[in-house]
Amino acid sequence: MSEVSEQELGEFRAEVSAWMKDNKPADPGFLLPQTFMEVGSEQVLEFLREWQHKIWSAGYLGMAWPKEYGGQAVAPIYQRIADQEMKRHAVPICFNVIGLSWTGPLINDIGTEAEKQKYLKGILNAEDVWCQGFSEPDHGSDLGNAQCRAVRDGDDYVVNGTKIWTTMGNYAKYMILLARTSTQGARKYDGLSFFLAPMDVAGIDPRPIQKMTGEYGFCETFFTDARIPADCIMGEEGQGWRIAMQTLQYERGAEAGAAGGLMVVRTVMEDLIKDLRGLKRDGEPLLKDPLVRDRLVQLLMEEKAISLGERRQAHSALNTDYPFSLALSGKLRSSEFAREMRQYAVALQGAQGSLYVGDDDAISGGFWQRAYFNNFATTIGGGTSQVQANIIGERVLGLPKD
Amino acid sequence: MAKANNVITFSDEQAMVLQSARDFCADKSPVTAVRALLPGNTGYSDDVWQEMVALGWLGIALPEQYGGSGLGFGSVVPLAESMGRGLLSTPFFSTTLAAQAILRAGESQQKDTWLPRLAEGTTATLALLDNEDWGAPDTTCTATVAGSEITLQGTKWYVPDAAVAQLFVVHASLDGESALVLVERAQLADSALQSQTLIDETKRACKVDFSGVSVSADAVMRGPLAASALRDIHLLGALLVAAEAAGSAAACLDVVVDYLKTRKQFGRLIGSYQGLKHPTVEILTAMDSARCHVYHAASVIGDEALSEDAEVACRMSKAQATDAITFAGDRAIQFHGGMGFTYECDAQLYMRRAQWVQQQFGDAYHHRKRLAALLLD
Numbered sequence A: 001m002s003e004v005s006e007q008e009l010g011e012f013r014a015e016v017s018a019w020m021k022d023n024k025p026a027d028p029g030f031l032l033p034q035t036f037m038e039v040g041s042e043q044v045l046e047f048l049r050e051w052q053h054k055i056w057s058a059g060y061l062g063m064a065w066p067k068e069y070g071g072q073a074v075a076p077i078y079q080r081i082a083d084q085e086m087k088r089h090a091v092p093i094c095f096n097v098i099g100l101s102w103t104g105p106l107i108n109d110i111g112t113e114a115e116k117q118k119y120l121k122g123i124l125n126a127e128d129v130w131c132q133g134f135s136e137p138d139h140g141s142d143l144g145n146a147q148c149r150a151v152r153d154g155d156d157y158v159v160n161g162t163k164i165w166t167t168m169g170n171y172a173k174y175m176i177l178l179a180r181t182s183t184q185g186a187r188k189y190d191g192l193s194f195f196l197a198p199m200d201v202a203g204i205d206p207r208p209i210q211k212m213t214g215e216y217g218f219c220e221t222f223f224t225d226a227r228i229p230a231d232c233i234m235g236e237e238g239q240g241w242r243i244a245m246q247t248l249q250y251e252r253g254a255e256a257g258a259a260g261g262l263m264v265v266r267t268v269m270e271d272l273i274k275d276l277r278g279l280k281r282d283g284e285p286l287l288k289d290p291l292v293r294d295r296l297v298q299l300l301m302e303e304k305a306i307s308l309g310e311r312r313q314a315h316s317a318l319n320t321d322y323p324f325s326l327a328l329s330g331k332l333r334s335s336e337f338a339r340e341m342r343q344y345a346v347a348l349q350g351a352q353g354s355l356y357v358g359d360d361d362a363i364s365g366g367f368w369q370r371a372y373f374n375n376f377a378t379t380i381g382g383g384t385s386q387v388q389a390n391i392i393g394e395r396v397l398g399l400p401k402d
Numbered sequence B: 001m002a003k004a005n006n007v008i009t010f011s012d013e014q015a016m017v018l019q020s021a022r023d024f025c026a027d028k029s030p031v032t033a034v035r036a037l038l039p040g041n042t043g044y045s046d047d048v049w050q051e052m053v054a055l056g057w058l059g060i061a062l063p064e065q066y067g068g069s070g071l072g073f074g075s076v077v078p079l080a081e082s083m084g085r086g087l088l089s090t091p092f093f094s095t096t097l098a099a100q101a102i103l104r105a106g107e108s109q110q111k112d113t114w115l116p117r118l119a120e121g122t123t124a125t126l127a128l129l130d131n132e133d134w135g136a137p138d139t140t141c142t143a144t145v146a147g148s149e150i151t152l153q154g155t156k157w158y159v160p161d162a163a164v165a166q167l168f169v170v171h172a173s174l175d176g177e178s179a180l181v182l183v184e185r186a187q188l189a190d191s192a193l194q195s196q197t198l199i200d201e202t203k204r205a206c207k208v209d210f211s212g213v214s215v216s217a218d219a220v221m222r223g224p225l226a227a228s229a230l231r232d233i234h235l236l237g238a239l240l241v242a243a244e245a246a247g248s249a250a251a252c253l254d255v256v257v258d259y260l261k262t263r264k265q266f267g268r269l270i271g272s273y274q275g276l277k278h279p280t281v282e283i284l285t286a287m288d289s290a291r292c293h294v295y296h297a298a299s300v301i302g303d304e305a306l307s308e309d310a311e312v313a314c315r316m317s318k319a320q321a322t323d324a325i326t327f328a329g330d331r332a333i334q335f336h337g338g339m340g341f342t343y344e345c346d347a348q349l350y351m352r353r354a355q356w357v358q359q360q361f362g363d364a365y366h367h368r369k370r371l372a373a374l375l376l377d
Helices: A006-023 A042-058 A076-088 A097-110 A113-124 A240-252 A269-276 A290-312 A325-347 A350-354 A363-374 A376-380 A385-396 B012-028 B031-037 B046-054 B073-085 B092-105 B108-119 B224-262 B274-300 B308-335 B347-359 B364-376
Strands: A130-133 A149-153 A156-164 A174-180 A192-198 A204-209 A218-229 B124-127 B142-146 B149-153 B155-160 B167-174 B177-184 B193-196 B205-209 B214-216
Touching: A006 A042, A006 A076, A097 A113, A097 A130, A097 A174, A097 A240, A130 A218, A156 A174, A174 A240, A192 A218, A192 A240, A269 A290, A269 A325, A269 A363, A290 A325, A290 B274, A290 B308, A290 B364, A325 A363, A325 A376, A325 A385, A325 B274, A350 A363, A363 A376, A385 B274, B012 B046, B012 B073, B031 B347, B073 B092, B073 B224, B073 B274, B092 B108, B092 B124, B092 B167, B092 B177, B092 B224, B124 B155, B149 B167, B149 B177, B155 B167, B177 B214, B177 B224, B224 B274, B224 B308, B224 B347, B274 B308, B308 B347, B308 B364
Parallel strands: A130 A174, A149 A174, B124 B167, B142 B167
Antiparallel strands: A149 A156, A156 A218, A174 A192, A204 A218, B142 B149, B149 B214, B155 B205, B167 B177, B193 B205
C-alpha cells in the first residue's frame, strides 16, 4: 500500500469530524450503552443497528477490509483516524463487536471465499448480529476445557451443552461456537472445533440473564440436539483451539485486522470532574473540599500513569527490569482504576448518588452508577483481578505458584 | 486544566547514559560498599566521586559553553534513578541542583565563574528550605543591604552535603523578596556547621549558621529571574528525588522478590502465598507508575523556565515516587519477618531511604495539594 501524505490524512480527519458533528444522533431519551454488553432491549438494539449502518454507509467502518465484502481497501490509518473522531465527538458505539473485531477479521484471514461472501458485509452494515459461544457455566475462563459437544451425524453436527455470557445471544443471527468434537487426544485442547453457527435452528435457546444492574445484555445459551450444518465448521475438526486463540488477537484495532468503530463510551476523569463541578458539600463547592481534591488528584495521577505506561512500553531501554510488567499488568491496572474511580464518582454525588438510571434527577442519567456496576465485567471477565495478580506475580516477578 | 500530551521520549543517547549509569552504580555501589560508608563522616567514597566527575556527569545538564555536554536536565534523570538503585549517595544531587540554580538565575559573570568549576567536580549545595509549607519551620535566612555589602542573618537547616560543599547557594529573604546568595566555604567558620543525624544513614546534612556572613552584590541573584529559578529548583529537586526513589523502590522490590523466592515457611516458599504475592505486585505497579511519571517529566522539561505541564509532571513524579518507596520499604521489613526487624537485614536501608525521600522537596500531600490547584480549579 502506498504512503499516505500527512495532508491527505489531515483532510480526511476534517471530513470525518464534520460528518460526525452533523450526524451525531440526538439524545434518544434513554441512557445509551457504554459497551456492547449493555444492549438489553429491542429499542436500544434498533437504535444502534441504525447508527452502525449509517456509519458504514458513510464509509467510516471496515475501511481497511476488501471492497468486494463491504470495505474500502484503504490503509488502516484511515480507520484509526475515523475511530479517533468518533471518540472525540462522543457518538454512540458500534455495537456489533463480535462481528467487527473478532469474526470479521478471522474470516478475512482464514475464511473461504464462500464465507467471506456470506458473512462480511452483514457484519459491517449491522444486518447480522454476531455473538460468541466460548465460555461455559462450569468452566469460567478455562476455555480449553469446553465440554459443549458437537457430534457429526450425516450433513450436520448435533450440538448439546450450554454456553454462558453470550452477549446479545437473543438478538444474534450467528454465533462463533467452540465445541468439543472429540474427547480423544493428549491435551484437552485437541478435541475442540470452531463453528460459524446459525442461531435460528431448532434446539438453540438463548435465555437472557438479568445483570446486577437490572439490565439485560448477556444470555445463557442452551443447545439441545441442535443440528448445525457440517459446512459451518471453520478449518477442520480439532483446530478449534488454535482458531479461537487467533480470534482473540484482533481486538487491538484496525492495524490488527478489526473493522474499527468506537467500541466503548469513554469514562475519564475529565468528564467526572465536569460532572462534579456544580455539586456542593457543606455549602461550598465540592471541588473545594480538601479531601475530595486529594483523592481526585490521586485518581488523575493513576489515570495518567496507566496512559504513560503504554508509551513507555515503546522504549525497550526503559523496560529492562521486568520486561513484561507493563504489558501483563495493563488489564489489572486499568480495570481496577476504573472501578475505584467510578465508585468514587457515585460516592461524591451526595443524596443524588442514591438515584439510579431511569430517574430524571439522576446526575448524567445515572451514567456513573451504571458505569460502576458494569465495570465488574472488566475486573471479573477475562480473568479476575485476583487471577491477574497471580499471573503478574508468577510470570513477571518469577514468584512461585501457589 | 493542564493538557499535557502523555509523551515519553527517550533518545538513544539517554538510553546509553542509562545503561552506563546502571552498570557503574551496580559495580561501585554493591550493598557491602553502601554499608561500609554508613559510619563515615562524608558518607561517600571520594574515588567514586572523582570517577563520576571524570565521566562528565556533573556537566551533563550544563551547556557546552560552561564545560558541560548540553544533554539537558532530562539526562540527569536516568543517572538519579541508577544512583537510587545502588543507594549510591554522593554530593551529585546537591551540586547538580546548585548548578541549575546558577544557570537559571545567575548573571553571565556568575555563570562563567561557577558553572565550569561545578562541571569539573567542585562540590556545591543549596540551603533552600525557607519555612516550607509542608513542615519545615524556622528555616528562614534574611539578607540585609549595608552599603556595597549584603549581610546574612539566620540558620538554614537540612543543608545537604554541607560538610563537603565548597559553595553554598543560600535562599534568603532580601527586602521582602526571595534572593539566592552565593557563599563560599571559606567564609564560614567550622563552628557554623552542625551535623544532623538523618534517618537515612546514606545521606548527610548540616544546620548551617550564616549569621554575619557578608558578600558583595555580585554574589547575589535576585529579581524575577531568581524567583523563577527558585520555583524551578523546587520542581527539579522534587523530580531528582523522585527518580532516585523510583530506583530505590526497584532495588527494594528485587530484595523482596529474592527473599520470597528462597525463604520457606510451613513447608512452602513464602512467595507462593497470595497474602505476600499480591502486595508485592502492588510494589511493582507503584514503582512502575513512579518510573512512568518520572520519564514523562524528563521528557517535558527543558533549559527554559518550567511550563505548567512540566510542573504537573514533576509534582506527580514526586507524589507517586514517595508513595511507591514508602510502601515498598514498609512491606520489605514486614515480609522479612523477624529478620526484617534487624539492622543486618537490607530492608531497613530502603525503609530509611523512604522516610528521607518523603520530606525532600515536599511530601506527597504537599504536591497533590499543588496539583489540585493546577488540575481542578
